[in-house]
Amino acid sequence: MTLFLANKHILLGVTGSIAAYKSAELVRRLREAGAIVRVAMTENAKRFITPLTMQAVSGYPVHDDLFDVHAEAAMGHIELARWADLILVAPATADFMTRLAHGHADDLLTTLCLATKAPLAVAPAMNQGMWKHALTQTNRQVLLDKGVHIIGPGEGNQACGDVGPGRMTEPAEIVEKVNAIFSSGLLAGLxxxxxxxxxxxxxxxxxxxxxxxxxxxxxxxxxxxxxxxxxxxxxxxxxxxxxxxxxxxxxxxxxxxxxxxxxxxxxxxxxxxxxxxxxxxxxxxxxxxxxxxxxxxxxxxxxxxxxxxxxxxxxxxxxxxxxxxxxxxxxxxxxxxxxxxxxxxxxxxxxxxxxxxxxxxxxxxxxxxxxxxxxxxxxxxxxxxxxxxxxxxxxxxxxxxxx
Missing domain, CATH: 3.40.50.10300 (CoaB-like)
Structure with a gap:
């Protein structure tokens, strides 16, 4: 597989799911593929994995506050939205998908998603019952109709003890899917x-x-x-x-x-x-x-x-x-x-x-x-x-x- 991620600016959004522990591995794999990664975390995401961990693996301070005066002086939310070649949210909870589908901009991550002109991709992670629910599937379709790339989810054993769809796609596969987003095929064969x-x-x-x-x-x-x-x-x-x-x-x-x-x-x-x-x-x-x-x-x-x-x-x-x-x-x-x-x-x-x-x-x-x-x-x-x-x-x- 030819990797197209060299020097790509990937903004990784992390939301409040137990699957957030996979986000550190995802950052490592994206960087190995040549991408430059910055991380934005929701408040609940910080309950599952620390900003210090994400800073250590990405090499950049974590963005987590819509009204951070110091961030605005350096790379505020609008500049960060412009910086990104792709915004990837992994894991993406059912709540985050709902707010994004309905155009909410009540925290830093949703604001970035609405402010950017870059492609958006989300890797859902939630209980299998939540994933199967009609409202979640409706929100999934709304996002697809708006051009958002949906990566996964996978199936298997879940942290809650259930078995079924809703597991966040593994980091290696997410990197492959992200790579494919940058490969348009418009000039294939030329x-x-x-x-x-x-x-x-x-x-x-x-x-x-x-x-x-x-x-x-x-x-x-x-x-x-x-x-x-x-x-x-x-x-x-x-x-x-x-x-x-x-x-x-x-x-x-x-x-x-x-x-x-x-x-x-x-x-x-x-x-x-x-x-x-x-x-x-x-x-x-x-x-x-x-x-x-x-x-x-x-x-x-x-x-x-x-x-x-x-x-x-x-x-x-x-x-x-x-x-x-x-x-x-x-x-x-x-x-x-x-x-x-x-x-x-x-x-x-x-x-x-x-x-x-x-x-x-x-x-x-x-x-x-x-x-x-x-x-x-x-x-x-x-x-x-x-x-x-x-x-x-x-x-x-x-x-x-x-x-």
Whole structure:
């Protein structure tokens, strides 16, 4: 099983059930799968397992108070709701399911569930009679109809002595189900090549020209494409981001190396995501020794680097091309012209600077094609990547049907 939980932000909610003892094991398994886990506990949950235990296994302070002034100064409930890529409630009692189904927000955990735009998943845990009751089953259906993922419950011996359905699903199986939530299958069977990061163009043996790209957007899109079922190859310039364990990664340094790598492989792929901030120019001559400081100006003669996207656009059998336009002015007009000039199917335009875009953790973009112009608001790049992949998959499938 390919795990898609690396660097995912999982907010684990723990409610007042004897099964809360399993929550510590669940945190451990989620972290082993690469997730970053924070914990929110109800008052009754703390009767079964201590916040200190959950802090120790998660590595973060536990959130348990809707009106915690100190938490509001750091990561309050609204910020915590935005932080999460998924809210998982395990165990989820019958009472919690009832309150969530009816939209209550009378404690921290229910407030987080209502405030977030992230997926919700609950792992019920209760007496078998409570689980079978018609009202519980009605609430279960309400949650399913609202898009909440229900994990379990399992069957077997219960703490009260009864036997039947209502046991919280075991942590290992919950991790598998959570992993599946992040795997959409939208791009199943397709091959995608993604460029990411900057390029470095040498001036002398110790200096180079580059730009402020961190590679975060390209890596996020590569991860999101993999989650959607694609076979992904990442062509990366120099970045400080760990290699995704389940992706093929090809390291390059210069624009020429990136060009040669892409052109050698791109014919094998269905979609080309050109996210890298490739240097437009390089030094015509690289000084063989370090250039020392002297009086007066130093002149560098620059020459054009090959245009990777335009070159791919000229191929007789070109893939579906999605490019980026990071602009400082006339963003939409510049992006539209660039898309047509380089024969892209879609282009993603964003204004650089002001804490968004290149080098930042968040971005706001406009996705432009021949048919549509879709604006997506400022959000973390991981979440933005998943929305973009969904839109790209829809556009690719439409283009395939037209052929």
């Amino acid at each position: 091959k995608i090549i993604v460029t990411a990061g900057p390029t470095h163009e040498a001036i002398d043996p110790v200096r180079f020209m580059t730009n402020g790209s961190s590679g975060k957007m390209g890596y996020a899109l590569a991860e999101a494409a993999s989650e959607a079922g694609a076979d992904v190859t990442l062509v990366s310039g120099p970045v400080n981001i760990p290699k995704p364990s389940h992706l093929e990664k090809l390291d390059v340094v210069t624009a020429q190396e990136m060009y040669e790598t892409v052109m050698r492989k791109v014919a094998e792929y269905d979609i080309f995501l050109a996210v890298a901030a490739v240097s437009d120019y390089r030094c015509e001559t690289i000084a063989p020794q370090k250039i020392h400081k002297e009086e007066g100006p130093v002149q560098l003669t620059l020459t054009r680097n090959p245009d990777i996207v335009a070159s791919v656009g000229q191929l007789a059998r070109k893939p579906f091309i999605v490019g980026f336009a990071a602009e400082t002015e006339d963003v939409i007009a510049q992006a539209k012209a660039k898309r047509l000039r380089k024969k892209m199917d879609m282009i993603i335009a964003n204004q650089v600077g002001s804490g968004a875009g290149m080098g930042a953790d968040e971005n706001a973009v406009t996705l432009i094609s021949a048919e549509n112009e879709i604006s997506l608001p400022l959000m973390p790049k991981r979440k933005l990547a998943r929305q973009l992949i969904k839109l790209i998959a829809e556009a690719f499938n439409k283009a395939e049907r037209r052929q």
